[in-house]
Amino acid sequence: MNRPGLDGNPLELTPGWFNDLFETIGIDAEVKGLTAKAIGTGQIGENVRFVFDYARKGEGAPDTLVGKFPSGSEASLATAQMLGHYKREVMFYRTFPKVAGKITPGAFYTDYDEATNRFALIMEDMAPSEQGDQLKGCSVAEAELALASAAILHAAYWQDESLDQHDWLQGTDAAPPPALTPEQVAGLWAGFKERYKAQLTSDVIEVGDLYASSLPRWSEAHEGPFALTHNDFRLDNMLFGKPGAPKPIALVDWQTAAKGAPANDVAYFIGAGLTREERPKHEKSLLRYYHDRLTEAGVTSYSFSDLYDDYRWFSFYGMSVAFGAAMLVKQTERGDEMFLTMLRRHAAQARDNDALVLLT
Structure with a gap:
């Protein structure tokens, strides 16, 4: 061949x-x-x-x-x-x-x-499945499908030290240091602010500035369970099944797979996957749904309280994905709109969950 x-x-x-x-x-x-x-x-x-x-x-x-x-x-x-x-x-x-x-x-x-x-x-081919729409957001039913898949993913290799054998998997003991240092990621925020300054409000800039200045500590300070994670767990990387589709949902784009914090995927998905208006109405119930599915899959050592603490911590992660990707990949009209929408939603997520105090 x-x-x-x-x-x-x-x-x-x-x-x-x-x-x-x-x-x-x-x-x-x-x-x-x-x-x-x-x-x-x-x-x-x-x-x-x-x-x-x-x-x-x-x-x-x-x-x-x-x-x-x-x-x-x-x-x-x-x-x-x-x-x-x-x-x-x-x-x-x-x-x-x-x-x-x-x-x-x-x-x-x-x-x-x-x-x-x-x-x-x-x-x-997952046709006639339909790709999720990061801009439009998703329904609660679609969010539950995504979070049930997250529980399957995370439970499969929960606290599994065999992940450290893989030098190509981000975050493992065998992997090289990240290609971008926290300081370099913070520099991408500075470039993003300059490029999109006309489209950023002061409240979003405040969250971004605080997060960027805290990145070196934020990236090292968290302690908690690890698992196999997707790390770009968002609607555009999900195919939702329609009648005749092979699966009710399929997750794609595993280019950022990692040994990481399970709550990172969850916070990233909920923060950007639901609209600013809908997320506060369903946030806690969706977290409960994920936690129940994780427990059913055999993970019994992770309390809901610990999950919520980790969720607050990782509510900032989607901001770095948004401004980092915007500055590193080809610029498109839809890409600009998507990254700005994600950034705004994650800034609101951090504020609504009183997460800014974690950075001070």
């Missing part, structure tokens, strides 16, 4: 390549034609849907597949290489069968080339 995304344009993949793939993985089928179409608006990677026309279609042969490949943006490529995004996503699918395929699309093929930082991921 040649290596799509590594040695050619994925939009030009041939029936022969997929026939080789199906033979390799044990699917009895012969593709005679296909169409390939770019989908989505990924900031770090490009996605393509492949629709097959078969000469022979055996059991298990998919009507469609989705491939993920490197970004066409030089800025995004540089960011992905600096932060290890492409290698990490491929290795996640190869390493964690307790969650990969269960709360994610199934992976048919993964490839990564260390020398060139090129990658390819061929996945189950």
Whole structure:
């Protein structure tokens, strides 16, 4: 097999390549034609849907597949290489069968080339699932689906020291130091403020300034349970099932997977996933829902009180994702709107939960 995304344009993949793939993985089928179409608006990677026309279609042969490949943006490529995004996503699918395929699309093929930082991921197509909309926000029912998946993810490797074996997984004992220091992240906030100053209100700037000045201590001071975490656990990375979809929800974009604090995913999702008006109405009940699912999955050593304390602490995390990503990936109109919306929602989340006192 040649290596799509590594040695050619994925939009030009041939029936022969997929026939080789199906033979390799044990699917009895012969593709005679296909169409390939770019989908989505990924900031770090490009996605393509492949629709097959078969000469022979055996059991298990998919009507469609989705491939993920490197970004066409030089800025995004540089960011992905600096932060290890492409290698990490491929290795996640190869390493964690307790969650990969269960709360994610199934992976048919993964490839990564260390020398060139090129990658390819061929996945189950989740159509007719619909991608969550970070700007619109989600319903309580959708939030519960997401948080139930978070509980599955976190419980699978709760306090599991085997995570430290993986040098490609962020936050492990074997991993190199983060590519960006807390001081550098704080510098991104300064650049963000300058670029978007006309769109930032004084209350948001106050929270951002306090958080940025506290980043060195904030990033080191927290103590609590660890697990396998997503670290970009937000609506745009979730596919919600519609009638006929393979799963009720599937989580994608595992480029930031880490050994981290479970409450980080939860605070990040709730803070940006619900609108400013809806979050305060449902915040505590959603936290209870997640905690109940975590307990059902066998995690009994983490009290709700501890969860809420950690939730307050990590209410700031989404701000650094918003202003950091805005300054590091290709700039788009929707990206600007999304990052500003996330930033505002997380600033309000921190204020509403009296989290600013944790930074002083």
